[in-house]
Amino acid sequence: xxxxxxxxxxxxxxxxxxxxxxxxxxxxxxxxxxxxxxxxxxxxxxxxxxxxxxxxxxxxxxxxxxxxxxxxxxxxxxxxxxxxxxxxxxxxxxxxxxxxxxxxxxxxxxxxxxxxxxxxxxxxxxxxxxxxxxxxxxxxxxxxxxxxxxxxxxxxxxxxxxxxxxxxxxxxxxxxxxxxxxxxxxxxxxxxxxxxxxxxxxxxxxxxxxxxxxxxxxxxxxxxxxxxxxxxxxxxxxxxxxxxxxxxxxxxxxxxxxxxxxxxxxxxxxxxxxxxxxxxxxxxxxxxxxxxxxxxxxxxxxxxxxxxxxxxxxxxxxxxxxxxxxxxxxxxxxxxxxxxxxxxxxxxxxxxxxxxxxxxxxxxxxxxxxxxxxxxxxxxxxxxxxxxxxxxxxxxxxxxxxxxxxxxxxxxxxxxxxxxxxxxxxxxxxxxxxxxxxxxxxxxxxxxxxxxxxxxxxxxxxxxxxxxxxxxxxxxxxxxxxxxxxxxxxxxxxxxxxxxxxxxxxxxxxxxxxxxxxxxxxxxxxxxxxxxxxxxxxxxxxxxxxxxxxxxxxxxxxxxxxxxxxxxxxxxxxxxxxxxxxxxxxxxxxxxxxxxxxxxxxxxxxxxxxxxxxxxxxxxxxxxxxxxxxxxxxxxxxxxxxxxxxxxxxxxxxxxxxxxxxxxxxxxxxxxxxxxxxxxxxxxxxxxxxxxxxxxxxxxxxxxxxxxxxxxxxxxxxxxxxxxxxxxxxxxxxxxxxxxxxxxxxxxxxxxxxxxxxxxxxxxxxxxxxxxxxxxxxxxxxxxxxxxxxxxxxxxxxxxxxxxxxxxxxx
Amino acid sequence: xxxxxxxxxxxxxxxxxxxxxxxxxxxxxxxxxxxxxxxxxxxxxxxxxxxxxxxxxxxxxxxxxxxxxxxxxxxxxxxxxxxxxxxxxxxxxxxxxxxx
Numbered sequence: 023x024x025x026x027x028x029x030x031x032x033x034x035x036x037x038x039x040x041x042x043x044x045x046x047x048x049x050x051x052x053x054x055x056x057x058x059x060x061x062x063x064x065x066x067x068x069x070x071x072x073x074x075x076x077x078x079x080x081x082x083x084x085x086x087x088x089x090x091x092x093x094x095x096x097x098x099x100x101x102x103x104x105x106x107x108x109x110x111x112x113x114x115x116x117x118x119x120x121x122x123x124x125x126x127x128x129x130x131x132x133x134x135x136x137x138x139x140x141x142x143x144x145x146x147x148x149x150x151x152x153x154x155x156x157x158x159x160x161x162x163x164x165x166x167x168x169x170x171x172x173x174x175x176x177x178x179x180x181x182x183x184x185x186x187x188x189x190x191x192x193x194x195x196x197x198x199x200x201x202x203x204x205x206x207x208x209x210x211x212x213x214x215x216x217x218x219x220x221x222x223x224x225x226x227x228x229x230x231x232x233x234x235x236x237x238x239x240x241x242x243x244x245x246x247x248x249x250x251x252x253x254x255x256x257x258x259x260x261x262x263x264x265x266x267x268x269x270x271x272x273x274x275x276x277x278x279x280x281x282x283x284x285x286x287x288x289x290x291x292x293x294x295x296x297x298x299x300x301x302x303x304x305x306x307x308x309x310x311x312x313x314x315x316x317x318x319x320x321x322x323x324x325x326x327x328x329x330x331x332x333x334x335x336x337x338x339x340x341x342x343x344x345x346x347x348x349x350x351x352x353x354x355x356x357x358x359x360x361x362x363x364x365x366x367x368x369x370x371x372x373x374x375x376x377x378x379x380x381x382x383x384x385x386x387x388x389x390x391x392x393x394x395x396x397x398x399x400x401x402x403x404x405x406x407x408x409x410x411x412x413x414x415x416x417x418x419x420x421x422x423x424x425x426x427x428x429x430x431x432x433x434x435x436x437x438x439x440x441x442x443x444x445x446x447x448x449x450x451x452x453x454x455x456x457x458x459x460x461x462x463x464x465x466x467x468x469x470x471x472x473x474x475x476x477x478x479x480x481x482x483x484x485x486x487x488x489x490x491x492x493x494x495x496x497x498x499x500x501x502x503x504x505x506x507x508x509x510x511x512x513x514x515x516x517x518x519x520x521x522x523x524x525x526x527x528x529x530x531x532x533x534x535x536x537x538x539x540x541x542x543x544x545x546x547x548x549x550x551x552x553x554x555x556x557x558x559x560x561x562x563x564x565x566x567x568x569x570x571x572x573x574x575x576x577x578x579x580x581x582x583x584x585x586x587x588x589x590x591x592x593x594x595x596x597x598x599x600x601x602x603x604x605x606x607x608x609x610x611x612x613x614x615x616x617x618x619x620x621x622x623x624x625x626x627x628x629x630x631x632x633x634x635x636x637x638x639x640x641x642x643x644x645x646x647x648x649x650x651x652x653x654x655x656x657x658x659x660x661x662x663x664x665x666x667x668x669x670x671x672x673x674x675x676x677x678x679x680x681x682x683x684x685x686x687x688x689x690x691x692x693x694x695x696x697x698x699x700x701x702x703x704x705x706x707x708x709x710x711x712x713x714x715x716x717x718x719x720x721x722x723x724x725x726x727x728x729x730x731x732x733x734x735x736x737x738x739x740x741x742x743x744x745x746x747x748x749x750x751x752x753x754x755x756x757x758x759x760x761x762x763x764x765x766x767x768x769x770x771x772x773x774x775x776x777x778x779x780x781x782x783x784x785x786x787x788x789x790x791x792x793x794x795x796x797x798x799x800x801x802x803x804x805x806x807x808x809x810x811x812x813x814x815x816x817x818x819x820x821x822x823x824x825x826x827x828x829x830x831x832x833x
Numbered sequence: 834x835x836x837x838x839x840x841x842x843x844x845x846x847x848x849x850x851x852x853x854x855x856x857x858x859x860x861x862x863x864x865x866x867x868x869x870x871x872x873x874x875x876x877x878x879x880x881x882x883x884x885x886x887x888x889x890x891x892x893x894x895x896x897x898x899x900x901x902x903x904x905x906x907x908x909x910x911x912x913x914x915x916x917x918x919x920x921x922x923x924x925x926x927x928x929x930x931x932x933x
Contacts, residue, residue, distance in 0.1 A: 043874035051867040058860045058896055065853045065903055068846060072910070075842035078917075079835055080929050087906035087932040094899045101892060102864075105884070109871065112880065179880045183887050190898035196931035197908030200855055201900060239855040246858030246897060249865065292862050317869040321881040322889070334877065 026127065027135040028158045034169035035123050041113040048109030055102030062088070062095040097189035108182030115175035122168050126161070134161055201247035205236055209244045213251050221257050223267025229256070230269060230277050233296075238288035245292030252292065253318045255299040255356035258415070258445045262486050265447060271455025274302025279459065294318070299354050301452025302459055305370040309351035312363075313340070319357045332361040332387040339365055339390035343398050350394070353411060354449070360417050361387045364449065365394055367401040368409030371460075375408040375467045376453070377603055380446060380483075381576075382474025382500060383419040383433045383534075390414065396576045399591055400471070403600040415449055416442025419475055433475055433534055434541030436503050443482020443506075454489040469493040469603050473576050473588065474531065475500040477522075477548065482506050484513040491515055493607070495599055496522040496555070497588040498574050500534030501545025508546065510554040518556070521602050522548040523595050524616035525560035525571030525588070532618055549616040550623075557613050560588065560595040564611035568594030643780050654769055665758045669751075676747045680740075691729075698725050836917045836925055843914050847907065854900075854907045861896040868892060906932050 026032055066088040073085060138157045142150040195202030209232055215221065216229035233241065245252050259268040269277070278286070278300065290297050290311055297303055298311035319325060320333050340350050353364040370376060379397055393412050401410040416439075419432030432438060450468070457465045468491040472480035477499035484494055485506050494515045499522060507513055510520035524531055524547070538545040549557050558564065560571040569586040571593060572578055578585025586593040598610050706714050868888030875881040912928025 037877050039874060039876040039878055044871070047867070047871035047874040051864070051871050054860065054864040054867040055892075055896075058857065058864065058899060061853050061857055061860055062899060062903060065850055065857075065907070068850045068853065069906065069910075071846050072843075075839035075846055076913075077837040078913070078929075079926070084909070084913075084929055084932050087909065088903065090933060091899045091902040091906070094895065094902065098892065098895045098899060101895065105871070105887065112875075176878060176880055180883050183883050186887060186891055188891055188895055190895045190902075192894065192898050193901050193905070193933070195901050196905050197912065197928075199908035199911075200904035201858055201897070202904065239858070242858040242862055243855070246861040246900060249893065252862075252865075288859075291859075291866070314866065314869075317873050318865070320869065321872050321885045323882060323886060324889075337873075 027131045028138065028154065028161060030126075030131060030158060030161045030165055032123065032127065032165050032168075034165075035119060035172055038116050038120055038123070038172065041116040041120070044109050044113040044116065048106040048113070051109075052099075052102045052106040055099045059092075059095040059099045062092050066092045091190075094190035101186045101189065104182060104186050108179050111182075112175055112179045115171070115178075119168055119172050119175070122164075126164050126168070130164065131161060200239075201243040203240060203243065205232075205240050206243045206247065208232060209236060209240070210248050210251070213244075213248070213254075216256060217254055223259070223264060223269065226256050227267075227269050227273070230273075230300075233289065233293075234277060234281060234285075236285070238284040241285065241288040241292050251296075253295045253315050253357055255295040255315075255354075255358070258356075259448050260441055260444060262444055262447075265444060265451075265486060265488075268448065269301070270448060271301035271452035271459065274300045274452070275456060275459030276302070278303045290314075295356070298352070299356060301448065302456050304456065304460060305351060305353050305366070308353055309366075312352035312355040315355055315357065316352065325357065328388070329357065329361055332390070333357065336361070336363055336365070336387055336390045339394040343395075347398060348401055348409075354415060362415050362417075363387050363390065364411055364413045364415055365390060365397075366409055366411045367394075367397060370409045370411065370453075371457075373407055373409035373466055375404060375469070375603070377404065377408070377410045377469040377471060378413050378446075378450065378453075379410060380413050380470065380472040380476035380480045381418065382472075382476040382478075382498075385414065385418045385476070387414050396589060399577065399589055399596070400599075400603075403591065403596070403603075405604055413446060413449060415445045416479060418442070418479075433500060434537045436478060436538075436541070436543045436545070439475060439478040439503070440482055442479040444486060446479060446483035447486040450483060450491065451488050465489075467492045467605070469495070471495045471497070471589075471599060471603070472499075474498050474574065475534065478502060478545065481513070481548075484515060487514045489514075492517075493519045493521065493602055495602055496520075496548050497560070497595060497599070498524060498528050498531040499548050500531055501538050502548050502553070503543050504546050505543065508553075510548070510556075519602075519607065520548075520555045521558060521599075521607065522553070522555040522616075523558050523560045523588070523598065524549040524618045525573070525595070526617040526621075527570070527572050528560075528574045528618065530574035532622055536622070547616075547619050547622070550619045551615040556607070556610075557615055558595075558598045558610050559613050559616075560593070560598075561617060562594055563613055564594075566594055566598045566601065566610055568592060568597040571595055640780075661758075673747075684736075695725075834917070834920070834922060836913070836922065838914060838917050840914065840918060843910070847911050847914060850907045850910070854903045857900045857903055861893070861900055864888075864896050865893055902933060 069085075069088045073081070076084070134157050138153055141153050198204050200206075209229075212225075212229040212232050216225045218225075236244070257268075259265050281289070286307075290307065291314070294311035294314035296311075298308045298315055300308070303311075316333060316337060319329075320337065321330060325333075336352070336355070340352060342348065342350055348367040349369070351366040351370060353366050353370065354362070355364075356362045368376075377400060379393075379400060381393055381396075385393060390412070393414065397410050397412045401408070404410065419435075419438055450470070453468065454465055470480050470484065470491050470493070472495070477496040478501060480494065480496070481502045484491065491514070494513055502508075510518065513520050532547075535545055535547050546553060548555050551557070558566070562568075562570040569592055571588060572585045573587070575585070575587040577590040578587040588595045589599060590596055601607055601610060702718050706718065709717060865888060868884060872881040872884040872888075875884060909928050909932035912931075913925045916922070916924035916928055
């Protein structure tokens with residue numbers, strides 16, 4: 023907000039429209055409606071001749087066929103007249119308001135301020151404040167009155183327009199004619215096919231080919247009947263393969279050059295978004311077309327507030343910075359989705375040296391004015407006959423601080439750079455072929471300068487172009503996909519003119535590179551000596567004068583502060599880049615690689631040493647486990663051998679006892695048997711029959727008793743032996759169980775220790791990884807905050823960082 | 834044949850009519866551009882958006898309705914002419930009925 027004396031706020035009327043422009047535009051609107059009416063009236067007049075040549079049924083209705091449209095045209099004219107009247111009234115109010123505002127600002131305010139100064143010179147402090155407050159209240163009242171009248175004037179305008187309603191009713195077209203002709207319908211169908219999601223190059227080519235067959239009237243009919251065709255740009259190629267199938271500059275130039283003048287004029291007026299985004303069409307024509315598209319979509323409520331804000335920003339960016347600052351042009355403009363554009367300074371159709379600038383994360387048409395301020399610095403540093411192009415033709419990643427809110431990690435990934443790279447390749451080849459296609463022009467020196475994530479995007483582009491560019495300069499790179507280019511020689515750039523620089527105090531570029539390791543593709547630094555680019559200093563080294571860079575920005579701020587951006591006039595990198603773009607790059611003393619790359623290599627080496635230490639710990643754990651397992655196995659073998667031997671000994675003792683018992687029993691049994699046999703034999707021989715029978719019966723009974731006694735005795739002995747064997751077995755099992763229990767307890771103890779050791783090591787490792795991630799995120803936020811903090815000493819912070827890393831060395 | 838036409842005179846009339854009627858879409862496009870110019874002149878004021886809505890909801894559709902009615906009439910005349918030349922009375926009736 024502009025500050026006015028006494029703190030009066032005039033912001034409500036800061037942007038009053040240009041009254042004369044409003045009057046003129048309102049007149050043009052009325053004239054356009056008048057043209058409609060005049061032409062319908064002319065048709066009505068012609069039709070009035072019908073009775074002279076027609077004699078058939080239904081004459082009254084047929085003869086009156088033009089009466090209704092004439093009435094409708096008259097009503098349309100009335101509506102336009104109402105708009106003109108309301109707009110004129112608004113313009114008159116604006117003129118008055120501006121006069122009052124100017125008087126207040128330039129006369130009343132200064133006078134009052136002087137009056138207050140005089141009155142307060144001799145006043146006490148309290149009185150002084152009272153005088154100032156009263157004066158401020160009085161003047162603010164006047165300012166508020168102007169603002170209220172401005173609101174009232176707008177209310178009147180809105181009310182007048184609210185009173186305008188449809189007068190004609192829609193009707194169906196019955197014939198293959200005019201807006202309903204087959205050719206127009208086909209064009210509409212091909213338009214839809216060409217602009218649907220996933221449209222192919224063949225779809226787009228078919229639309230162009232059909233348009234070339236239309237008459238100027240049919241082209242106008244297409245735009246009138248299908249307004250959506252007017253402000254919709256043809257789609258861009260998305261993949262590298264699309265570049266082979268989508269119409270490029272060569273095809274576009276052939277198409278445009280094959281059209282008649284009237285068809286070109288009709289296309290330019292009717293389908294401006296098509297003409298303005300067709301490679302091969304001269305850039306001055308594209309500029310005119312895109313400005314028409316921009317006017318069509320401005321303030322259109324069918325677009326989002328963000329889109330409309332971007333349109334306004336683009337319109338503002340098209341205003342030249344000054345009388346000698348070079349004309350600006352809108353070389354491409356696609357209003358749908360995230361609005362895309364390319365804005366130029368200088369005569370792109372004829373310039374001998376054209377530089378395309380590709381911005382990085384956070385850039386976009388929402389800040390076209392800021393980006394154009396940066397481009398103006400580049401343009402101003404180029405020689406006469408040069409031009410510069412701000413290419414905002416891709417959906418660049420959001421700023422990473424959105425991680426806190428929207429959670430956008432886009433910059434860590436390459437998807438947007440990949441798609442954007444295709445679109446940029448299309449634009450660069452389109453430029454080459456446009457200039458080649460027009461006989462009076464030659465292909466000039468073409469340069470590409472890219473910043474931050476723009477280098478990631480441009481790197482893809484320059485591996486996909488058909489035509490080489492002359493210089494490619496990368497500054498503050500967020501890293502290059504090595505899958506696209508792992509060496510500068512992979513780029514389609516003439517004579518090895520691939521240049522790169524990275525300021526030591528740029529905190530973002532290294533974060534973009536290192537952070538990509540958490541994204542989809544780990545990216546590499548183009549200022550690393552291994553990449554093979556011509557690396558020049560932004561830190562004051564070498565022979566190019568200028569201030570060392572102080573951060574990641576292209577322009578760090580005003581000329582009076584201590585910040586120096588990469589393309590800020592006065593910085594060393596700006597001076598070097600201008601020398602390169604001017605073809606004097608050979609005079610620059612190169613450095614092997616940026617200091618940042620050296621530092622990153624140091625950090626990487628330290629991280630690797632931590633990783634190696636972790637691997638060593640893991641290896642030690644594995645070795646210890648292996649040794650423990652071997653000892654366990656040997657101990658188990660020893661225990662098992664001992665138990666087996668003890669069991670064998672016990673078994674042998676039991677078996678021996680059993681054998682001895684059995685032998686004794688057998689001998690006893692045999693002896694008793696022999697004695698009994700002898701007794702029975704003697705009794706039989708020496709005793710009478712009945713007595714012998716009695717004796718033998720007694721002997722048999724005695725033998726039975728003896729056998730039973732022996733059996734009982736043997737049973738007792740056997741049970742004793744079995745019990746002994748059972749005891750032995752129990753003892754052996756107990757011994758063996760004790761051995762196993764001991765071993766398992768030992769094993770559990772060993773495993774527990776190993777697991778604990780391993781878990782500890784993994785937690786340390788995971789902790790290091792998480793700490794690394796947190797450090798990256800935290801560093802991003804902290805650095806962002808600190809770089810905005812006055813007096814922040816980046817060098818001292820880096821020293822602290824180095825000491826911290828040194829502290830990690832014991833690991 | 835109930836239709837009696839001066840075929841040459843009718844053809845001349847229709848050719849003249851075509852020149853005018855087929856140019857009408859250009860006027861509608863110009864009307865839309867004029868709306869865009871007015872809202873552009875109104876800058877960031879709320880009148881700009883109001884003007885855009887008027888163009889999109891009223892002026893544009895009214896203009897297109899006028900064009901379509903004129904096209905229907907002119908094409909009906911040519912349809913009658915072509916049908917009569919071909920001796921197809923039914924087609925001529927059909928074309929005549931669609932003149933508005």
